[in-house]
Amino acid sequence: RNACLDASVSDFVAFIDDDETASPGWLVELMATADATGAAAVLGPVRAHYRQDAPDWMQKGDFHSTLPVWVRGEIRTGYTCNVLLRTTDASLRGRRFSLARGQTGGEDTEFFDAMVKAGGRIAFAPQAFVDEVVPRARAAFDWLRRRRFRFGQTHGHLIGHGAGGIRRAGQVGLASAKAAYCFGMAVLTAISPVRRNRSVLRGIMHVGVVSGLVGVREIRQYGLTSPEQGNKRAA
Known part of the structure; x- marks a missing residue:
């Protein structure tokens, strides 16, 4: 590009x-x-x-x-x-x-x-x-899980860049609350696979935001030898 x-x-x-x-x-x-x-x-x-x-x-x-x-x-x-x-x-x-x-x-x-x-x-x-x-390699929950988590990490790094300690702590608290809410909704909608998995994946994304805010290095998705990356570049 x-x-x-x-x-x-x-x-x-x-x-x-x-x-x-x-x-x-x-x-x-x-x-x-x-x-x-x-x-x-x-x-x-x-x-x-x-x-x-x-x-x-x-x-x-x-x-x-x-x-x-x-x-x-x-x-x-x-x-x-x-x-x-x-x-x-x-x-x-x-x-x-x-x-x-x-x-x-x-x-x-x-x-x-x-x-x-x-x-x-x-x-x-x-x-x-x-x-x-x-492709078949990407039509799996685990692929979606990793991708949503990395989305969250990137967002966390961006919103945390240059932020002071108090603001960063506030963002960590907000993202944690959103993750808890999403996982709670997943329990309440467990009977519906679509709604349950959508809530779980959104909760995982917010966990990724927390990870990015506290400075955890972003996970590798590309250049791996396993098929989980699905031969797909995406950002």
């Missing part, structure tokens, strides 16, 4: 992952939203397609599709599995992805977090779909 940004002489650069297929109107939809909003980055949705042998609860809950997260009406971080970047925007000039996160992941989150803090806006093009088949 950094090589693409270094080589590009265009005003816009679009990224998708190498295991995704763009829909016919994908780029048109991204550009239309960029023109309408003037945003520095435009995200599109990723539609996951499951193999027949994927767990039923996973298919029903659609745990692998990707959508942006809205916080008080704004998108504050993004992903490169479906995005258009306005490279001329001041918040993106000279910005590159962190090579230090090559084996942990999280470089997307860090990149867009810094972009937004520099004044860049992120918009969403709901019809700019790309499609992705979920």
Whole structure:
């Protein structure tokens, strides 16, 4: 991705992952939203397609599709599995992805977090779909567990960066409370595999936030010899 940004002489650069297929109107939809909003980055949705042998609860809950997260009406971080970047925007000039996160992941989150803090806006093009088949190695609870935990670690490191001791302690308490709530909801919804697993995974993410806030090193997800990484780069 950094090589693409270094080589590009265009005003816009679009990224998708190498295991995704763009829909016919994908780029048109991204550009239309960029023109309408003037945003520095435009995200599109990723539609996951499951193999027949994927767990039923996973298919029903659609745990692998990707959508942006809205916080008080704004998108504050993004992903490169479906995005258009306005490279001329001041918040993106000279910005590159962190090579230090090559084996942990999280470089997307860090990149867009810094972009937004520099004044860049992120918009969403709901019809700019790309499609992705979920391989067997990723259609497992353990893969989701590791990924959500690392998501939380990255978020914890970002919100804890430069924070004072009192603020950091407050964030640890908040994330711990959220984790406890999610695990409690998992118990209350144990009869529903979709709701139970969604709550457990969200609780694991908040445990990851605590881990990141207290400075625990992020887990490696890529460059491993086991199949659990699923041959997939994602941040």
